[in-house]
Amino acid sequence: MLDVTVIEDAEAAAVSLDPIRARLLAELAAGPASAAMLAGKVGLPRQKVNYHLKALERHGLVELAGERRKGNVTERLMRATAASYVISPLALAAVQPDPDRFRDQLSARWLLALGARLVRDVxxxxxxxxxxxxxxxxxxxxxxxxxASAADRAxxxxxxxxxxxxxIRKYHDGDAEGGRPHRIVVAVHPTVKPEAADAAAAVEAAH
Structure with missing residues (x-):
């Protein structure tokens, strides 16, 4: 299992954002399980869980980990393909941020656009x-x-x-034969406090 993987396809992104399927992904990131095993954890019938698992499997978010016999039934054990997922701006290609539209080193939104491009490119x-x-x-x-102060930050x-x-000036060689360009992104921003992140997540969940 990968530690983190990127979702570039719009349909795969939509599948992963479904609350029930996101819960199944979280359960399967913890270890392989069958639809019957997951049904009790998420409070859904096994058939409904199977339906969601097949959607996740079609988009490469879960995969077969093995099979086991239980009575007269062969259960498929599924696992998540990664412990966590990042949705690339490519999933929203028509409206993805473009940091080249404007440049403002002191703009938080430009920093966000740079971060989005970093996620997309990597x-x-x-x-x-x-x-x-x-x-x-x-x-x-x-x-x-x-x-200690705003002056120190500046x-x-x-x-x-x-x-x-x-x-950059020391090592950049635009005429180097076979040279490969590399992008450099350096960011400075206030640290997000854990309680603030938890509050934001709670507000999102409420909606």
Missing amino acids: GSLITGAAKARKRLATYALDGEVTF AFIEELTAGVGAL
């Missing part, structure tokens, strides 16, 4: 690498810093911009 690279059975070379840096941004810019 998701596509993962899909292509998997099909080619090749390893994808990536790097990510994640950290947290507490600024100074940090200025030094970060200058430092990264200097590295």
Whole structure:
């Protein structure tokens, strides 16, 4: 099972967002189970669970883990193909964010558009690498810093911009034969407090 995988197809995204199917995905991420085993956990008849499982299987979100005999019946044990899923902006191709439409380094919405493009591009690279059975070379840096003041934050941004810019100028070689372009995204934003994230999830669930 993969730790995380990307959903690029609009129909697969719609299937995964159905509350019942999302619950089934969560259950199957914890371990293989049959429709009968899942029925009691989600409070639905086995036939209804089977219907949802088949929809998830058609879109590659779950897969057959094995079979077992139970009396005169052969049960299919299903498992999730990943522990978690990310929906790519490609699933909403016509309205996906485009950070090239405007550039504002101090705009939270531009940062969001950059993040969406990152999800889209890395998701596509993962899909292509998997099909080619090749390893994808990536790097990510994640950290947290507490600024004593807004002035310190502004100074940090200025030094970060200058430092990264200097590295880009040092190593960029647009004329290198066989060179491969790489995109660099550096983001700074306030840390989201766990209670705020939980509150947002609760509001979404209420709707």
